[in-house]
Amino acid sequence: MSRVEALRCPLQEDLSGFVGLLRRLQVPHRVSEERDSQVLWVPAGSLAEQVRALYLRYPQGADEAELPTPAQPARPGFVAQLRASWMTALVLLATLVVAAITLLGENFTTLRWLSFQDFHIQGEYIYFQPWLASLEAGQWWRLVSPMFIHFGVLHLTMNGMWYWELGRRIEARQSGWALLGLSLLFGLLSNFAQFWFGGPSLFGGLSGVLYGLLGYCWIFQLLAPTPAYALPRGVLAMMLIWLLVCLSGVIDTLGFGSIANAAHVGGLAAGCAAGLIGGALARARR
Incomplete structure (x- = not known):
């Protein structure tokens, strides 16, 4: 898959909780090590922005019950x-x-x-x-x-x-x-x-x-x-x-x-x- 860098963290930081959250949300990703950093890659730039925003809120991961429920789009009326x-x-x-x-x-x-x-x-x-x-x-x-x-x-x-x-x-x-x-x-x-x-x-x-x-x-x-x-x-x-x-x-x-x-x-x-x-x-x- 084409790769876009979403996160770059120190090697000593534990990303297992956040990676587990991405798996539960079925977000395509990959983690690699580069010198003294671990890098989380995603397929697209727009997805990278969403992953960064998610990491700011849940750096250690979260249960699905803790995640906010996405707002459902209003169904258009009959007219x-x-x-x-x-x-x-x-x-x-x-x-x-x-x-x-x-x-x-x-x-x-x-x-x-x-x-x-x-x-x-x-x-x-x-x-x-x-x-x-x-x-x-x-x-x-x-x-x-x-x-x-x-x-x-x-x-x-x-x-x-x-x-x-x-x-x-x-x-x-x-x-x-x-x-x-x-x-x-x-x-x-x-x-x-x-x-x-x-x-x-x-x-x-x-x-x-x-x-x-x-x-x-x-x-x-x-x-x-x-x-x-x-x-x-x-x-x-x-x-x-x-x-x-x-x-x-x-x-x-x-x-x-x-x-x-x-x-x-x-x-x-x-x-x-x-x-x-x-x-x-x-x-x-x-």
């Missing part, structure tokens, strides 16, 4: 978090507005304007129009608008919580516009995946986007580690296990509703690909 994560908050606000005007998927009059394909209901059947017909009519928003649709309070709550967690990380590490671009990209690709593999159906939710953001943080972190994308292993494992459970068909069998599995897998694949590109670029810049 401060909203200001710092304004794009995350705006996406969630749009999701809440859509949930209100569609009555969580119960108001088909408004829902049909946001679904991937336009539809009409006749009796107990739902009939979908060709999706290209909607695009030819200029309704391009349908490519991404299903990400804002949710069916039920639990569906909305769980997706909203995860987007708040993952979205803030990307917004803090990159920018709000980067988060919006990734969200729209993952929403577009996951919607296409669901339509391609599932056929005409009524689907929606942020979950495809969430798996995209998860894959992005996961692969980016492997290539260019950054504190913002350091997801707890339990979170990553839980999301992947849940994906496998949904793919197994257990959720449908138990009667909890249909799961847009193709959207989940498509979002995850798109996120991993984007994370590979973003992580490789960040690593090259370093």
Whole structure:
């Protein structure tokens, strides 16, 4: 390790107590003898200053109970978090507005304007129009608008919580516009995946986007580690296990509703690909 001199004391001075304190505090250090002195080395100049200040207070060492408790930084309030994560908050606000005007998927009059394909209901059947017909009519928003649709309070709550967690990380590490671009990209690709593999159906939710953001943080972190994308292993494992459970068909069998599995897998694949590109670029810049 590179060495910076933190202390220089006479050979007869007993540094064992202070060295023991540094070990308990897990401070990297080394002690050497030079002529009539013993020198304590640390890796960095800023750390050397802290060690000197600690030595002035506890030259003979100290028990951990005697050390002052470091002040914990104040956690930012809710308003401060909203200001710092304004794009995350705006996406969630749009999701809440859509949930209100569609009555969580119960108001088909408004829902049909946001679904991937336009539809009409006749009796107990739902009939979908060709999706290209909607695009030819200029309704391009349908490519991404299903990400804002949710069916039920639990569906909305769980997706909203995860987007708040993952979205803030990307917004803090990159920018709000980067988060919006990734969200729209993952929403577009996951919607296409669901339509391609599932056929005409009524689907929606942020979950495809969430798996995209998860894959992005996961692969980016492997290539260019950054504190913002350091997801707890339990979170990553839980999301992947849940994906496998949904793919197994257990959720449908138990009667909890249909799961847009193709959207989940498509979002995850798109996120991993984007994370590979973003992580490789960040690593090259370093």
